Amino acid sequence: MVDPKQPAGRGGNDARLAERVRGIEPSGIRRIFELMATMQDPINLSIGQPHYDPPEELVEAACRAIRAGRNRYTVTQGLPELNARVLDGVERRYGRRPETCLLTAGVSGGLVLTFQCLLNPGDEILLPDPGFVMYRHLATLCGATIRYYDLYPKTPGDRFGLDLAAIEALCSERTKIVFVNSPSNPTGAVLTRAEIEGLCRIANRCGAYVVSDEIYDFFCYVDDYASPVSYADRCIQLAGYSKTYGVPGWRMGYATGPANVLEAMKTLQQFSFVCAPAPFQYALLEAEPHIDLSPRHAEYRHKRDLLTRELHPVYGLRAPEGSFYAFPQLPRPADGRPGDSAAFLQAALDRNLLIVPGKSFSSRDTHFRISFAAEDDLLRRGIAVLNDLARQFA
Ligand code: PMP
Numbered sequence: 001m002v003d004p005k006q007p008a009g010r011g012g013n014d015a016r017l018a019e020r021v022r023g024i025e026p027s028g029i030r031r032i033f034e035l036m037a038t039m040q041d042p043i044n045l046s047i048g049q050p051h052y053d054p055p056e057e058l059v060e061a062a063c064r065a066i067r068a069g070r071n072r073y074t075v076t077q078g079l080p081e082l083n084a085r086v087l088d089g090v091e092r093r094y095g096r097r098p099e100t101c102l103l104t105a106g107v108s109g110g111l112v113l114t115f116q117c118l119l120n121p122g123d124e125i126l127l128p129d130p131g132f133v134m135y136r137h138l139a140t141l142c143g144a145t146i147r148y149y150d151l152y153p154k155t156p157g158d159r160f161g162l163d164l165a166a167i168e169a170l171c172s173e174r175t176k177i178v179f180v181n182s183p184s185n186p187t188g189a190v191l192t193r194a195e196i197e198g199l200c201r202i203a204n205r206c207g208a209y210v211v212s213d214e215i216y217d218f219f220c221y222v223d224d225y226a227s228p229v230s231y232a233d234r235c236i237q238l239a240g241y242s243k244t245y246g247v248p249g250w251r252m253g254y255a256t257g258p259a260n261v262l263e264a265m266k267t268l269q270q271f272s273f274v275c276a277p278a279p280f281q282y283a284l285l286e287a288e289p290h291i292d293l294s295p296r297h298a299e300y301r302h303k304r305d306l307l308t309r310e311l312h313p314v315y316g317l318r319a320p321e322g323s324f325y326a327f328p329q330l331p332r333p334a335d336g337r338p339g340d341s342a343a344f345l346q347a348a349l350d351r352n353l354l355i356v357p358g359k360s361f362s363s364r365d366t367h368f369r370i371s372f373a374a375e376d377d378l379l380r381r382g383i384a385v386l387n388d389l390a391r392q393f394a
Contacts, residue, residue, distance in 0.1 A: 020141050027133045032354055039352060044374070045382045046354040048185070050300075050324065051373045054246045055291045062250075062283035070282040074275045076266050078103025078254075082285050086254050090237065094229040098237065098256035102266050103276040107215045107253040110238040111138055112272075113265040114211055114255065115177075118236075119144040123176040126167065130327065130362035132185045132213070144176070148363070151187060157316050160187035160327070164198040171206040178203040180228060183216035183322025186361045186369040188304075190321035193226035200231035209234045209261075215253075216323040218244040218293065221301050225322075234258060241284060243324075244293065250280045300324055303372040303379060310383045312390035324373040327358070329366055331393035341365045344393055353385045 014022075032046045053059075077083060083101040091097035104110035111134060119125060121143030127135050129148035139146050147170045151160045171178070180199060182191040191199075203210045210232035217225065217239055228235045240253030253276070255265060269275070307326055308319040315328035330339025341357050345368070348355055358367035370386075372379055 023140070024137055027360065032356060035349070036354055039354075041352065043351075043353045043378055043382045043385065045370045045372070045379070046356045047371045047373050049248045049373065050243055050246045050296075051375060052246045052296060055287070055293070057287040057290050058245055058247070058283055061287035062279055065279040065282035065286070068282075070279045072278060074278045074281055076270045076275055077101070078276050079281050079285055082281055083254075085285075085288070086256065090229060090256055094227045096229055098229060098235070099259040100256065100262045102255045102262050102269065103281060104238075104240070104253045104255055104269070105273040105276055106242055106248070106251040107213060107238045107240045108134060109251065109269075109273050109276075110240070110253050110255040110265075111135070111213070113268050114236050114238065114261075115139060115142050115144075116268055117261060117264040118176055118209060118211075120176070122174065124172065124174045125177040125179060126170055126175060126208075127179050128181060128184070130186055130358060130364075130367070131179075132181060133360060135179060145174075147175075151184070151189070152364070156329070157318065159318055159321075160184065160189040162191060162195045162199060164195070164202065167199060168202050171202055171208065173206065175203075175206050175208045177211050178208045179211050179213070181213040183220055183320075184325075185216065185323055186325050186356070186358075187327045188320025188323050188325045190220055190222050190225060193224055196226040196228055197231050200228050200233075200235075204231075204233045207234075209236055211236045212238065214239040215243055218297065219300055219324055220322040221304055221319070222321045229256070234261075236261060241280075245284075245291070247280070250277060252276055252280050252284065300372075303374075303376065306376065306379060307370065307372050307383065310380070310387075312387045314390040314394045315386070324371055326370045326372065327367050328370065330358075330368060331390050333394065338366060339393065341368070344368070344389065347389055347392065348385065351385045351388070353382055355382075 036042050086101045087097055115138045119142035124145045124147055125139045126147050126149050128151050136146055149167045200210055210228040212228045229237050236257040238255050242248035304320055311317050314331045317326055317328040320326050330344055332339045345357055356369040359365035
């Protein structure tokens with residue numbers, strides 16, 4: 001029972017709070033931020049954003065936009081020229097032009113609008129396990145029922161991928177959304193074209209929407225990147241600028257998809273976020289065509305290779321195919337018992353290393369997330385600590 005006279009607790013056990021938020025705990029990653037503030041010279045490999053500053057052209061364009069008075073609201077869907085550019089880009093890349101586009105307050109804003117507009121209480125959503133923390137909380141806020149599909153390797157050392165037969169078995173006439181995130185946070189996997197095509201075929205058959213979080217689409221280290229945009233009958237694609245351009249604080253993203261759903265999302269945006277931040281819309285409109293990010297891409301591929309090459313084999317790490325995360329398994333003792341996640345994380349912390357436990361993303365606690373969005377020397381220091389821990393824990 002909740003005692004209304006008790007002060008509000010961290011988990012929100014205050015009877016005056018709406019029931020829908022009482023079960024929501026702060027994310028494990030947030031706790032790591034708090035911990036970091038108390039540490040000296042931490043080796044922080046827990047970061048979910050690129051280590052670089054935005055390109056100078058973009059910074060200059062943003063300053064110019066603010067000085068030029070571009071500080072008022074824009075239309076709800078965002079500047080028409082930027083909408084058109086997004087749609088042109090999607091069509092060029094994936095061979096299909098979505099009906100329409102809405103600029104959102106980051107991909108997070110797009111996720112809120114999509115879930116609110118599609119999910120009724122009792123509807124089912126298929127989410128990846130492991131997966132980004134936000135999805136399950138937003139689905140729960142809508143009263144939806146979550147069914148998880150497993151991404152873990154079937155045999156140690158195999159890739160994180162889809163079991164299409166298992167996904168098909170999870171689908172029913174109540175399935176409203178089949179959710180996909182490739183490149184993935186936290187696994188670093190990029191789904192193959194066959195996987196994306198197969199998943200869309202299943203969703204098409206059961207009449208579900210495919211909602212695709214493509215925020216890491218720039219950080220892809222395989223030649224063939226497939227998007228559900230090419231294959232799904234009903235696709236909401238969410239992507240954005242936070243990671244690509246190193247501007248997560250700008251809160252700029254976009255959604256593309258069928259006009260009827262995007263129209264509902266636009267109406268909801270009118271009564272919530274209002275519009276994506278105006279000066280940054282103008283900045284992107286002006287500067288984007290002049291930015292060459294290929295050196296950044298090469299830099300991140302190099303970091304990915306460095307980590308994959310140097311990390312102790314006990315972690316069973318395959319080269320991540322995308323994003324800037326790796327999701328290795330915890331070292332297991334020789335007698336075959338599962339790895340002790342709490343002891344491992346504490347030992348890392350004792351050595352000033354911050355990583356994120358797998359249970360922040362999953363029902364399992366058998367892996368951990370490393371972000372390689374860090375300077376090379378910091379990454380090397382982190383790898384050295386992990387390799388010491390490998391010897392200690394295996
Ligand atoms: N999706 C995934 C998979 C993410 O990792 C993140 C940010 N960590 C987001 C969405 C949210 O991104 P944005 O800054 O655009 O809201």
